[in-house]
Amino acid sequence: MRRVGIVGIGNTPFKSRHIDKTFPRLAYESVKAALEDAGASKDDVESVVYSIYNDFFEHCMMPDHHVHYLLGFARRPGVRITTGGATGGYALRAAYAEVASGLHDVVMVVGVEKVGDLANVMEMVKSITYAADPFFEAALGASPAGSYGAAIRFHMDNYGTTQEDMALVVVKNKGNAKNNPDAQSPMDLTVEDVLASPMIIYPLKVLDHCLNSEGAATVILVSEEATSRFAREPVWITGVGASTESGRQAERDDPGRSLFPAVRASADAAYAMAGVTDPASAIQVAEVYDSFSGVEILLYEEFGFCGWGEGTRFLKEGGPDMGGRLPVNPSGGLIGGEHAIGATGVYQAAEIVRQIRGEAGARQVPGVKAGLAQSMGGARGAYSVTMVLEG
Amino acid sequence: MDENDPRFKPLKEQDGFALIPDRWKVDYFMSMGELSRFSLELKENGRLMGTKCPECGSIYCWPRSWCHDCYVDCEWVEMEPRGRITLFARVEISLNDIQTEVPYMQGGVQLEGARYPIVQFIRGEFEKMYPGMPVRVEFRPPEERTGRIRDFYFVPDV
Numbered sequence: 001m002r003r004v005g006i007v008g009i010g011n012t013p014f015k016s017r018h019i020d021k022t023f024p025r026l027a028y029e030s031v032k033a034a035l036e037d038a039g040a041s042k043d044d045v046e047s048v049v050y051s052i053y054n055d056f057f058e059h060c061m062m063p064d065h066h067v068h069y070l071l072g073f074a075r076r077p078g079v080r081i082t083t084g085g086a087t088g089g090y091a092l093r094a095a096y097a098e099v100a101s102g103l104h105d106v107v108m109v110v111g112v113e114k115v116g117d118l119a120n121v122m123e124m125v126k127s128i129t130y131a132a133d134p135f136f137e138a139a140l141g142a143s144p145a146g147s148y149g150a151a152i153r154f155h156m157d158n159y160g161t162t163q164e165d166m167a168l169v170v171v172k173n174k175g176n177a178k179n180n181p182d183a184q185s186p187m188d189l190t191v192e193d194v195l196a197s198p199m200i201i202y203p204l205k206v207l208d209h210c211l212n213s214e215g216a217a218t219v220i221l222v223s224e225e226a227t228s229r230f231a232r233e234p235v236w237i238t239g240v241g242a243s244t245e246s247g248r249q250a251e252r253d254d255p256g257r258s259l260f261p262a263v264r265a266s267a268d269a270a271y272a273m274a275g276v277t278d279p280a281s282a283i284q285v286a287e288v289y290d291s292f293s294g295v296e297i298l299l300y301e302e303f304g305f306c307g308w309g310e311g312t313r314f315l316k317e318g319g320p321d322m323g324g325r326l327p328v329n330p331s332g333g334l335i336g337g338e339h340a341i342g343a344t345g346v347y348q349a350a351e352i353v354r355q356i357r358g359e360a361g362a363r364q365v366p367g368v369k370a371g372l373a374q375s376m377g378g379a380r381g382a383y384s385v386t387m388v389l390e391g
Numbered sequence: 392m393d394e395n396d397p398r399f400k401p402l403k404e405q406d407g408f409a410l411i412p413d414r415w416k417v418d419y420f421m422s423m424g425e426l427s428r429f430s431l432e433l434k435e436n437g438r439l440m441g442t443k444c445p446e447c448g449s450i451y452c453w454p455r456s457w458c459h460d461c462y463v464d465c466e467w468v469e470m471e472p473r474g475r476i477t478l479f480a481r482v483e484i485s486l487n488d489i490q491t492e493v494p495y496m497q498g499g500v501q502l503e504g505a506r507y508p509i510v511q512f513i514r515g516e517f518e519k520m521y522p523g524m525p526v527r528v529e530f531r532p533p534e535e536r537t538g539r540i541r542d543f544y545f546v547p548d549v
């Protein structure tokens with residue numbers, strides 16, 4: 001396989017509502033920014049992978065081919081990935097494969113989502129529940145939040161994690177968002193503020209939830225041979241791991257101590273490919289899928305940033321804080337930064353590129369050589385993609 | 392024409408931008424195919440059916456018609472209506488049009504003999520529930536059953 005680097009990144013600001021922009025327009029703005037960043041023109045792009053999660057959000061069943069045409073890519077290859085919250089990760093993986101295999105030298109990943117056109121939050125959640133097993137789980141009307149809540153509850157019962165502990169993740173990520181001009185929800189919060197927000201699914205309260213965002217993110221992947229054509233030094237994708245699990249909420253084969261076995265499998269594969277044996281020392285920054293506050297604690301363990309059952313201690317010791325041993329979600333993550341679902345995995349990669357380039361502004365982690373980006377989706381993290389990026 | 396159909400309503404204007412009311416509405420007859428016996432037994436007889444792999448002996452409920460490990464067809468078996476809670480959650484706010492009474496509880500239940508847990512409604516006192524707690528199946532009365540998984544739920548069996 002050929003080496004694959006990222007030479008261009010771009011994204012829109014993320015908001016709960018971009019009432020002044022259609023989803024093709026959001027995509028266009030991020031594409032334009034990524035092309036400018038790379039010193040490229042649209043004619044350099046050989047192929048496009050679209051990261052657009054939910055047909056119900058865009059109110060269109062095949063939104064990618066409409067966007068492709070409007071972006072001026074008619075008669076060039078374009079394909080869409082949709083794998084829940086892991087859409088961005090899997091889209092990057094598809095683009096990686098196109099370049100690594102030699103099929104193309106320059107491939108763009110465009111992630112976009114517009115959630116606010118659904119009439120209200122109930123319609124939005126309803127559209128998400130349509131991903132449930134149609135024979136045996138759809139009739140529960142269960143939102144994915146329930147499956148995550150149950151996994152978190154397991155951590156509480158077995159490792160003594162409390163709602164106060166989880167609130168620390170919210171305080172951290174909303175606080176980190178203050179350093180990110182594109183973030184949707186920068187906030188100064190206390191643990192008490194989080195605890196006082198209304199309960200939705202025990203133990204998850206409103207402020208424990210990820211955001212619903214509108215926005216877009218684009219990255220440009222190129223082969224090593226093609227890098228000299230572009231203005232920016234490449235950030236190399238050195239590890240790509242992907243895993244898809246049972247989409248049912250509770251069916252998992254032999255997970256061991258893992259509560260998100262698809263995440264663990266994707267991390268193991270990415271680490272093996274990148275030659276990472278001790279992630280806690282090999283990686284200096286991570287953008288991970290904090291769909292709910294407690295999930296981030298579980299993820300520290302899945303990624304080996306600390307041992308099993310030690311996620312809460314790692315958090316309380318300040319490990320994932322800015323200035324900590326391994327800052328997690330400097331962008332604000334999904335809780336403080338954005339969660340425009342199709343854009344999320346793409347934006348995470350763009351953020352790690354910024355960190356490695358040393359261009360992350362007020363959220364810059366010093367001395368980043370390698371970073372991790374991870375997105376997941378489906379009930380209880382049925383899909384997961386983990387990537388390792390290096391300068 | 393349906394009076395409430397948003398597709399015929401005039402646009403909404405917000406900050407000088409146009410919002411066109413719209414709707415996707417698609418009705419189905421969902422085909423249960425080779426799994427039909429599960430729905431029929433549930434509705435007609437209040438029986439919970441699973442399937443068993445003749446090769447490795449795995450018992451599946453929810454039923455599947457072939458074993459994904461052995462790649463052979465499974466046989467129907469009736470499940471023991473008992474199990475243990477694995478994971479559980481309490482939902483405080485209803486965000487769908489199927490389950491409107493809140494709060495309600497859902498959780499994983501490991502049915503006796505089954506290879507995997509299923510997720511189902513659980514009734515009982517949330518504060519008294521714990522992983523490993525024994526539960527049993529309670530079927531809705533025949534006149535309320537529709538052949539869907541909501542025809543039964545779990546209650547504590549202690």
Ligand SMILES: [Zn+2]
Binds near residue numbers: 444446448458461
């Ligand atoms: Zn078998």
